[in-house]
Amino acid sequence: MDRPEIEIGFAPELQVFVAAAKRVAGARVKVDGVSTLGHVVESLGVPLTEVGELLVDGRPVRNGHIPAQGESVTVRPVARPQALAGPARFLLDVHLGTLARRLRLLGVDAAYENLDIGDAALAARSAAEQRVMLSRDRGLLHRRELWAGAYVYSHRPAEQLRDVLSRFAPPLAPWTRCTACNGTLRAADKAAVQERLADGTERSYDVFAQCADCEQVYWRGAHHARLDAIVAEALSLSAGPAPARQGN
Structure with a gap:
């Protein structure tokens, strides 16, 4: 029996995570009829930390929606500024030292790991201290333990800072x-x-x-x-x- 097939389109901001063949609007994807839409989106490379509204045939649905044959899915980016469940506190991985210093210069609470302690330890600290994990490591942002997370899109510190300030608007x-x-x-x-x-x-x-x-x-x-x-x-x-x- 053929597996169900859906059409899926990603907002331009999210296409950096997706294989070239899936970046076109209405790309066809096979699903298993059991996995959630959130799982399908992640399997295509997009961390859920970067996903905002999910639309199925034009109506909003939750990550737990089970895609069905013929549905048309639109994946939008996180709305800015992004609301958080607590204060705007951040945790940065070993590759974002300059960004950490600039956030601190601005009075933003920015913890920083200057050693490569591993994804599991970073995710655990994010959860324990309720900090937003900032990283350019896509695999890290897929970890379920994270309290919250955000992909840092640029490798240039000035652009990184503007991105974080735009996304979270911290005091x-x-x-x-x-x-x-x-x-x-x-x-x-x-x-x-x-x-x-x-x-x-x-x-x-x-x-x-x-x-x-x-x-x-x-x-x-x-x-x-x-x-x-x-x-x-x-x-x-x-x-x-x-x-x-x-x-x-």
Whole structure:
């Protein structure tokens, strides 16, 4: 007996996950009459973290819908900004260190694994800490244990940051997090951090901040113009006011 066949079309944003032969609108796919539509979409390469509305013959259905002979399926991307069940907290894998630092620069809670601890451990941490897993590893985003996840589409840090801000619209509080460890920054008296400063820094700067967790010291150094530009662009995208700064 022939297996049921459906037609399926993916939004342009999702076609990067799909084999070339299945990217055309109305591509034909055999189904088994038992597996859910969510399973079918995943089997074609698209992580469910990237899937928004599913339409069958023009009507919305859930992931658990069982596709039947002749149905026409449309797979749309996640709507932006994406609503989360909790605060916008993130976990980034070993390949996204620059993105992690830029999110922290903006005051976004961004945990980062600088070692390759494996997909299972990352997914478990995402679930335990209720963090959105950000990754370019498609296999990782297929793991059921994830609390939430998102594919980072670009390999360029500036584009990655714009993508995450557009997708999740997290509240921004620039200059309030340690870019090294994700801890919170507090104003620091120059005398209190003097022993951590090189002679040139001590002579040239008077305003400092220090991480409450790792004790890293920050000041408005030679690279502040580049960081200011990153912050300014992010604030313009989110249309949020810039808070008073403590350091960089």
